Amino acid sequence: GQNIDQPTEMTATEGAIVQINCTYQTSGFNGLFWYQQHAGEAPTFLSYNVLDGLEEKGRFSSFLSRSKGYSYLLLKELQMKDSASYLCAVNDYKLSFGAGTTVTVRA
């Protein structure tokens, strides 16, 4: 089966950095996605990792270690609009999602 774990909630201050960890145990692996979801809205794609290492995209970066079954999403220079749920999803023969991490950015 699939097991994908993320922290439930995180709180940070505007302008700060937050790191959201994701650990996974899946029967197969063909890449890992991060999505952002604002309350009541559709998830939107943030990043994709298939090889080990860091992928940087503006204020957001994502890291993957396949041997450790571990990924993180790094959000820098936090803004109020970054308050949302962040979903880790592992691509096996289908996407399996973690429960999501709710990030609250405080002024």
Added chain:
Amino acid sequence: DGGITQSPKYLFRKEGQNVTLSCEQNLNHDAMYWYRQDPGQGLRLIYYSQIVNDFQKGDIAEGYSVSREKKESFPLTVTSAQKNPTAFYLCASSIVRGSSNQPQHFGDGTRLSIL
């Protein structure tokens, strides 16, 4: 603009009633998916389809049915057999199911509640 359209945004179901959620995409994507999202839980896959006239059960297909008569459309029926249908339902599409680096694009969701 291309995208995925789900309707209605809010839907109410009476006990013993079947309801159908619409999902239409104009992205020319081959694969389409239905997910259910409950508070505090991740998205769970209900059904998916790689090609017209073919679809597969996901992790929680019981009490649901789908059809894929057209590439653009993948409606989901929540049947009376689904005893706990209250949830947020999300439709998604992608270029090819299982394509390693192609993200899924999501519709805005339908929130289903029981009267």
